[in-house]
Amino acid sequence: MASRSNEVPVAISGAGPVGMALAIDLALRGIPSVLFEKRSEEERIVARANMTNVRSMEHFRRWGIADALRDNDPVSPMVYRDVAFVTRLTGHEVLRFPRAYEWSERLPIASEVAEWAPNEAIEKTLRDRVKSLPLIDLRFENEVKRFEQNDHGVTVTVTTPDGEQTLLAQYMVVSEGSRSRLRRDGLNVRMEGHPNLARSFLWHIKAPALAELWKATPMASMLLFYNEDRAGDSLVPQSGTDHWAYFCSPVPEDVDGDDWEACRSMLFRAIGEEFEVEPLAGGTFITHSIQAPRFDFGRVLLAGDSAHMVSPMGGFGMNIGIGDAADLGWKLAALLDGWGGPLMLPSYSIERGEAARFILAGCESNQAVGSRELVRDGIEDDGPVGEAIRAQVAEDIAIQKARQFKRMGGQLGYRYSSSPIIYRDGTDQPATSFEDYVPSSYPGNRAPHHWLADGSSLYDHLGNGFTLLVLGDVDHDALTDAAAERNVPLQILTVEDPDLTDLGELYSANATLIRSDHHVAWRGDALPDDLDHLLDVVTGSVSFA
Template sequence: MSVRQDVPPVAISGAGPVGMALAIDLALRGIPSVLFEKRSEEERIVARANMTNVRSMEHFRRWGIADALRDNDPVSTEVQRDVAFVTRLSGHEILRFPRAYEWSERLPIASEVAEWAPNEAIEKTLRDRVRSLPIIDLRFDSEVLSFEQDDQGVTVTVDGPNGEESHTAQYLVVAEGSRSKLRREGLNVRMEGHPNLARSFLWHIYAPGLAELWKATEMSSMLLFYNEDRAGDSLVPQSGTDHWAYFASPVPDGVDGDDWEACRAMLFRAIGEEFEVEPLAGGTFITHSIQAPRYDFGRVLLIGDSAHMVSPMGGFGMNIGIGDAADLGWKLAAVLDGWGGPALIPSYSIERGEAARFILKGCESNQAVGPRELVRDGIEEDGPIGDAVRAQVAEDIKIQKARQFKRMGGQLGYRYSSSPVIFRDGTDQPAPSFEDYVPSSAPGNRAPHHWLKDGSSLYDHLGNGFTLLVLGDLDAGELVRLAESRGVPLQVLTVEEPDLAELTMLYETGAALIRSDHHVAWRGDALPDDLDRLLDVITGSVSWA
């Protein structure tokens, strides 16, 4: 086994969307990385990811790929970006949430809108960006088998095209997905929370004639079947109008999700007639709501599904991982560049663990309410009686499922209230809501967004380090000089009218220090007297006491 010393400072095991997102974030900060991916370049996986939500698209915008994802979306324009509830495809429409996954117009509260595009488009978009950044080394057919770490770095054993090789890096990030061998065997980490929420299945199918069978409603990004079978099944277009994903959670009693014939029979009942269909890949998986007790283990870090597993009811699986990459990227870069302190990497576990707990709890609530709970007898009847039942179920859906498909609290409302690298101001805030998003500039929150009068987003003007947003009469000169002497990247953004009044109302103070991942690190009307302590806290040199 040969030993190579030319591996970049960060090795990433797994080149799925989250691993690639981290590599991109690092590269844009000048930090090289190597991605080891055990799949071949041509191999595709059966993935549940379809929605890149608003928060993730804000990071995609920062990484220069938000519009590229829209361009790569293979789903036909005939498919409305709606969520539709029907009894059966040959039956009755119950309710639609129009444009639930893609807004036609920009949102005032965010720099981006969500994009509903299947995993194929997400991976292509990220791979293209990875290949555009020469300091990322992407290696397929390469599996990290094991690792050893010490105070100086991590040695990884990789089974690649040339056999087993040993590589050294300063950090190893495990982005292998929910079945991570390195998490289980290398770190011996056990997930905690609520396992075995549901037995589910997902099948990718080829059915070119299915598009002609949409009778109850227009073709939609997500079609959910609410009928007297109460099977918890749904249909999602994947490309053109011929490839589809058929999903069920929980799988009805007596149905084997690995048995295609049984699942096809369910699909035929949901559609209301038989048609030509070919299974491409699929089977059973177990829905969990669990996470690792921490994500940092010395120089080895967990990210994405290797760190947490969430119910798919809400579309947060990949999106939590994108948030992980945005948080970990700047912290790894800070430590490697020499200005990040010893509390910075551990703060990744604390911040993202808090965000994951918030999201996992919300998705558990979504999982608990479906057709088994909401369908009423008579929902499939024709005539006035059936119409009345469907109208009542539609009202129930609006109340019980809007947070899953329409509300923004889960995407934008989490905050880092327990982080040791946030300089707090004593603000007493209500608990964040998974349903309603209320912008707040209190330290730890996502910085309130604003579209400037020149058409740009406030976030477009934030740097790769810290940005001091100045809204009042504040002299930032001493802070800038001190940050420069310590090698801390800091820029000043001074706002003038016509944007000043609106931003002052949003931020409620004369200044705010915003991190590159858009979270507020400090705010106030005047800078603290002890500027060294401010920089110590936000760079992880000391912990907030």
């Protein structure tokens, strides 16, 4: 734990997954931070996060916690990491996506696989890592009440168990969640997009006997009820075989999501019989698809749900925020270390705003198609007629819902095509797709992944600054010298066959400049004549025209 100080490079309001991820990223770059969390250390929140997707797990790997998250998963090994569609739990299986959330073998296109583990495990994993890093000062029962900023820093006023205190930070990041008071009152930000997509509810329940009622299908990480109630409900194991999350979106018009008795009646109908169940916490929330018009406001920045809110249909809520932390961490470090230019923070808004719009649109499409749209009358019937109807619905689900549960485009395919700190080469690239991921080394894209012959990931060899991947005859000494003169961290990465041939096919350029967040900053067969201009662009010192 860092010593308590009244001055700090970065103050972070909110120590949920996104705030902790940012603090970890900064600490691994040598940047101290203070994390303010209004909860006590023992208090837990009712969170919807369950999946740390492939892209987030790549960042977790970089932060040294990917394996720790897998170890902390509290869900029983009896639960298959599948998505299952059933009429009722005591009824019929309609369709199953096997291992939709985890893979038994590594993926060629990524350095990690997804991990299906509830928020309890995610927070524990991040919190343990935070406590292991002395540059992070995590303060529970501390709430940021207000702030004032000028050209030199941000004065942060915090309510603590010992009264009100002030702290001076060079930058402050607001990662307080979707109901952020600092975003609303401190920055006066109006969110844009599509609010009020659906009225939803989430209840965490304790029901030890529920595991014994799984008759239609083996226990799965996510169970969706597709019956003639068309209620839009689902069931998700949380820990062991006795803690569950019961979710519904959109909630039927005649149901009050804050009324546990009404929600329990829905649950009993979905299961097919009554059983002992205890509500732990829950209620109604509104599903939005909105984001702030920008994420940078002088020295104060928004991240996570404070910056954007997404439909849960796709499991991207926390994962977009993890991407925010990965993008913002290196940029704040660049500014604090003196080599980042004035476009660093605007580029955070532009890059992450573009990624958020892409993901929000995909999740809106997922939200628009569910049991109300896909269930057919007779789906619960026994005999050949019912079997035929279920087969038709299964075919529709496979077509309409695969993008939500099986496709990688939304996880790996976003890119920073509008960024002012990307040195574009003028070539065309294919349109982005939320469904299918096509690796591309075009500047702004996530660098194509490759497993090297020694079993390591290409990403394992990228540095904390820039890495020049050299695959052809390129004299890089001048760039190395120019970067050193400006204190820009740069390392050179060369490989030998068979990796040289394989990477040459993926990258189609003799040299590629890759950022520490895995995105391509520049590529070419020869370095530009004006190396200062290249460095000006990628460090945010001047925009590329």
